[in-house]
Amino acid sequence: MSDARPAEAAARPADTAPATAPVLAVRDLSVRFRMRGGRHIAAVTAATFDLPAGECLALVGESGCGKSVLASALLGLLPGNAQTAGRALLGDTDLLAADEKTLARTVRGRRVGLVPQSPAAHLTPVRTVGDQLGETLRELTGVRKPDLDKAVLAAAERASFPAGHLDRYPHELSGGLAQRAATALALVGDAPLLLADEPTTGLDRDLVHRTVDELRRHVDAGHALLMITHDLAAAERVADRIAVMYAGRVVELADARAFFGAPGPRHPYARGLLAALPERDFTPIPGMPPELGDLPRGCAFAARCAHAAEACDAQPVFADGIACHYPPDRRAAGRAPHPFPEEHTGA
Numbered sequence: 001m002s003d004a005r006p007a008e009a010a011a012r013p014a015d016t017a018p019a020t021a022p023v024l025a026v027r028d029l030s031v032r033f034r035m036r037g038g039r040h041i042a043a044v045t046a047a048t049f050d051l052p053a054g055e056c057l058a059l060v061g062e063s064g065c066g067k068s069v070l071a072s073a074l075l076g077l078l079p080g081n082a083q084t085a086g087r088a089l090l091g092d093t094d095l096l097a098a099d100e101k102t103l104a105r106t107v108r109g110r111r112v113g114l115v116p117q118s119p120a121a122h123l124t125p126v127r128t129v130g131d132q133l134g135e136t137l138r139e140l141t142g143v144r145k146p147d148l149d150k151a152v153l154a155a156a157e158r159a160s161f162p163a164g165h166l167d168r169y170p171h172e173l174s175g176g177l178a179q180r181a182a183t184a185l186a187l188v189g190d191a192p193l194l195l196a197d198e199p200t201t202g203l204d205r206d207l208v209h210r211t212v213d214e215l216r217r218h219v220d221a222g223h224a225l226l227m228i229t230h231d232l233a234a235a236e237r238v239a240d241r242i243a244v245m246y247a248g249r250v251v252e253l254a255d256a257r258a259f260f261g262a263p264g265p266r267h268p269y270a271r272g273l274l275a276a277l278p279e280r281d282f283t284p285i286p287g288m289p290p291e292l293g294d295l296p297r298g299c300a301f302a303a304r305c306a307h308a309a310e311a312c313d314a315q316p317v318f319a320d321g322i323a324c325h326y327p328p329d330r331r332a333a334g335r336a337p338h339p340f341p342e343e344h345t346g347a
C-alpha cells in the first residue's frame with residue numbers, strides 16, 4: 001500500500017498476542033433492531049474479540065456491515081428499538097448490562113473515550129471549541145485556572161487542532177477541523193479504552209497521518225484503541241490487529257502485518273477488500289452485501305465468493321481467526337474437503 005508505517009510501528013513484534021488481561025473482552029455480542037411488522041435487522045452477530053492495553057484493533061468492512069452499531073453498543077448509545085445479547089467486559093463492568101447512570105457517570109469519557117463518526121453533531125453547537133475543551137478538562141482531570149488555558153492549548157495540540165481556532169463555534173469549523181476537535185475531546189480523559197469511529201473522515205492525507213500517529217502514541221502510552229475505519233491505509237499505519245466485519249459478523253481477526261503484508265488476508269472477503277484498493281488490483285468485489293434484515297442461513301458472503309461450495313450453505317464457525325469453510329491454509333492443509341483442486345498447488 002502507499003502508506004509506509006512509522007518506524008515505531010514497523011518495529012513492533014509480529015506476535016501481538018495479549019500478555020495481560022484485556023481492557024475490553026467482547027463475547028458473542030449481538031445487536032438486532034426490531035422493525036415494524038415484527039421484522040428484525042441483525043446488525044451485529046456474535047462478535048467476539050479481546051483488546052489488551054497498548055494495542056490497536058482496527059475494525060474494517062464495507063458500509064453498513066455493523067461497525068458503528070458495535071461501537072454504539074459498547075457505549076450504551078443504541079436506539080430504543082435495539083436488543084443486545086452477549087457480554088462486553090470493561091474490567092468487571094459488562095457494558096451491555098450496565099445502567100445508564102453507570103455508563104454516563106463512570107464509563108463514557110472516563111473509562112471509554114469516543115471519537116465519534118459525526119463530530120459536528122457531537123460537539124455542543126452553542127459553545128466554542130476552547131470552552132468545550134476547558135469544561136471537559138475541568139470535569140475529567142480536575143485542572144483549574146491558572147493552569148487551565150495551558151491545558152486547553154496542549155489538548156488542542158495533541159489532535160493538531162489550531163490554537164487560533166479555539167474561539168470558534170462548531171458550525172464555523174470545516175469537517176476536518178470538527179474531526180480534530182472531537183479527537184482532542186476524546187483524548188482529554190486519558191481513558192484506558194478509546195473508540196474511534198472513522199477518525200480520519202474529511203482529513204487530507206497529511207492530517208490522516210498526524211491523526212493516526214497521535215492515536216498510535218496514545219496506544220503506545222498503554223491505552224487500548226478500537227478504531228472503526230473504511231481507510232485501510234490508516235488501519236495499516238496504526239493497527240496491531242485487524243478485525244474484518246461482513247454482514248454483521250467478524251469474519252477474520254488477523255495480525256496487521258500478516259494481513260497487509262505476507263501471507264495476506266485469509267478470508268475471501270478480506271482478500272477482496274484489499275484487492276479492491278486502487279494501489280493494489282483495483283478490482284471490486286462483485287455483487288452487493290446481503291440485507292441485514294434478510295440474511296441467508298449459511299455464509300453471508302457465499303453469493304459473492306468465487307470459492308463457495310456446498311458446505312457454505314451452513315454458517316461457518318469462527319475458529320483460528322476466521323469464519324470460512326475453505327480458507328486457503330485449511331485447503332492447503334487438507335483439513336477441509338477441497339472444492340477447487342486446481343488451486344491446491346501449495347502456493
Ligand SMILES: Nc1ncnc2c1ncn2[C@@H]1O[C@H](COP(=O)(O)OP(=O)(O)OP(=O)(O)O)[C@@H](O)[C@H]1O
Binds near residue numbers: 033041043062065069
Ligand atoms: N436504529 C436502527 N434501526 C434499524 N436499523 C439500524 C438502526 N441503526 C443502524 N441500523 C442498521 O444497522 C446496520 C449497520 O449499521 P452501521 O452504521 O453499524 O454500519 P457501518 O458498518 O458502521 O457503516 P458506515 O461505515 O456506513 O457507518 C445498517 O444496515 C443500518 O441501516
